[in-house]
Amino acid sequence: MKALAGDDDAVALAACDWDGVERALDAHGNAVLPGLLTARQCAALAALYPREEGYRSRIVMARHGFGRGEYKYFAYPLPPLLARLRQTLYPRLAPIANRWNLRLGAAVRYPAELDAFLRRCHAAGQTRPTPLILEYGEGDYNCLHQDLYGEHVFPLQVAILLSQPGRDFSGGEFVMTGLSAQGQYAEVVALSQGDAVVFTVNQRPAPGRRGVRTVAMRHGVSRIRSGRRHTVGLIFHDAK
Numbered sequence: 001m002k003a004l005a006g007d008d009d010a011v012a013l014a015a016c017d018w019d020g021v022e023r024a025l026d027a028h029g030n031a032v033l034p035g036l037l038t039a040r041q042c043a044a045l046a047a048l049y050p051r052e053e054g055y056r057s058r059i060v061m062a063r064h065g066f067g068r069g070e071y072k073y074f075a076y077p078l079p080p081l082l083a084r085l086r087q088t089l090y091p092r093l094a095p096i097a098n099r100w101n102l103r104l105g106a107a108v109r110y111p112a113e114l115d116a117f118l119r120r121c122h123a124a125g126q127t128r129p130t131p132l133i134l135e136y137g138e139g140d141y142n143c144l145h146q147d148l149y150g151e152h153v154f155p156l157q158v159a160i161l162l163s164q165p166g167r168d169f170s171g172g173e174f175v176m177t178g179l180s181a182q183g184q185y186a187e188v189v190a191l192s193q194g195d196a197v198v199f200t201v202n203q204r205p206a207p208g209r210r211g212v213r214t215v216a217m218r219h220g221v222s223r224i225r226s227g228r229r230h231t232v233g234l235i236f237h238d239a240k
């Protein structure tokens with residue numbers, strides 16, 4: 001077996017400025033992990049899209065009112081790189097998720113390891129894997145949404161841009177909105193190929209006039225102006 005520590009993504013994760021990530025998540029509800037994947041890893045993942053095997057379902061977004069474009073949910077076992085990233089990202093994010101719940105007055109606490117959290121999901125009937133790969137062509141977009149799949153929700157998720165902006169596609173920006181008592185705002189998260197964005201699934205705490213304010217977040221993708229854009233999404237809770 002290839003040594004975990006020798007893999008590019010493990011090195012990239014270890015090199016991340018996790019204090020900076022935590023500060024950005026607290027301030028904005030999203031944070032970029034630059035260069036999480038190499039161009040070669042991105043290309044290898046994007047090349048999985050047209051394959052028949054390895055998936056549990058394919059969703060044509062326009063059929064469900066989700067926007068335009070399509071995506072596929074991976075089946076278990078996940079591609080090894082994605083399984084490893086889901087396993088190694090989770091323990092970095094669980095302490096942040098727990099601190100957020102404390103501030104929001106939510107009783108749920110997340111175990112330190114992904115396997116323990118997935119056992120909780122599976123016991124509640126959330127057994128279907130949620131990691132996914134998306135493909136957008138010219139004119140496609142992803143409506144603002146929240147990836148909630150049942151009672152158990154891990155409050156942070158990750159998306160990785162596999163395509164190179166300017167070369168493979170134009171437009172197609174990752175966007176987030178936040179809604180609170182202080183109004184609604186929108187944010188564009190600039191990503192390069194191989195960058196990951198960690199972002200709020202549902203609600204996040206923010207400083208308010210009287211203590212903590214709850215900000216309800218949604219994410220989506222603006223219209224692809226030209227070319228083709230692929231992303232991978234890592235959601236930590238499984239689906240019913």
Ligand SMILES: O=C(O)CCC(=O)C(=O)O
Nearest residue numbers: 134159174221231232233
């Ligand atoms: O394509 C994107 O950048 C966003 C995909 C998405 O909605 C997700 O990963 O949950």
Ligand SMILES: [Fe+2]
Nearest residue numbers: 145146147219
């Ligand atoms: Fe999503």
